Amino acid sequence: MKVADMCCPPPGVEEWISTFYVASIYFDSGAVSFPKSQINDLFCESCAFAKATRLPFSKAIPMMATRPGEVFHTDIGVIPIVSFRGYRYFIDFVDEYTRYVFTFLMRKCDEVYHVYEDLRRKVRDKIKYIYTVVSEYDDEIKRVQSDNDKEYEKLARIIVKYGTRFRFTQVYTPQQTGMAERRICMVM
Structure with missing residues (x-):
């Protein structure tokens, strides 16, 4: 045998x-x-x-952000039961520097651009509050990183007008947006 x-x-x-x-x-x-x-x-x-398993990612991934509101990691989650107001999805934006999480509810996945506009407005307000003493500051989001969801493709084309770069992760490597992925798991 x-x-x-x-x-x-x-x-x-x-x-x-x-x-x-x-x-x-x-x-x-x-x-x-x-x-x-x-x-x-x-x-x-x-x-x-x-x-067989994959090789582990490095524990010490260098942080790219040098100030709050500069780099965000994002991911979309599905709510298993539709809410009373019809929300079916949620999206998390995690600030890389402070680990502050912005969570927005969505009825459809194609609302990502409108949610990004809300995020941009909230980040600008928070940064103005943080940097009241400093005379010169940049309140624009510099980079957004997400997985390869098709909902982000349109957003990536549109946010260039704000000077924001969009970075997609490699296929089948959720470790690259680990901050947002862990937040989704915590919510669910």
């Missing part, structure tokens, strides 16, 4: 799974010794594939 037969049983055969676990504990304890030529045959391709 091969190891692949034990750990990848045919459907409905549950005894093989328990036999495999007992056998692996028995083999791992050193109670059974195999000649080196037979150890190479103990490989299960599906087990190796199931245990």
Whole structure:
């Protein structure tokens, strides 16, 4: 019997799974010794594939923002139950410098641009409040980073007129917008 037969049983055969676990504990304890030529045959391709993971991202990702309101990470979440007023989606904007979160409710996903206008207005008001002592300050958002949702494509084309750069993350790497992704998980 091969190891692949034990750990990848045919459907409905549950005894093989328990036999495999007992056998692996028995083999791992050193109670059974195999000649080196037979150890190479103990490989299960599906087990190796199931245990495969991505390489971890660096824990020390350099912060790009040098002041509040400069860089935002954003993501859209779905509300499982439609609210009383008809809201089905929400969008989070996380300030990279302060980790302050702006959350807006949306009825449709194509309201992203209007929500961005609200965010821009609120950020300008907050920055004016923070920098009342400083005579010169820049109150525009410099960069917005998000995943590759199609709702952001139109927004990326429009916000150029404000001098804001839009950065999409690489496909299948939610770690690059980790701040916004974690906020979505906290809300849900």
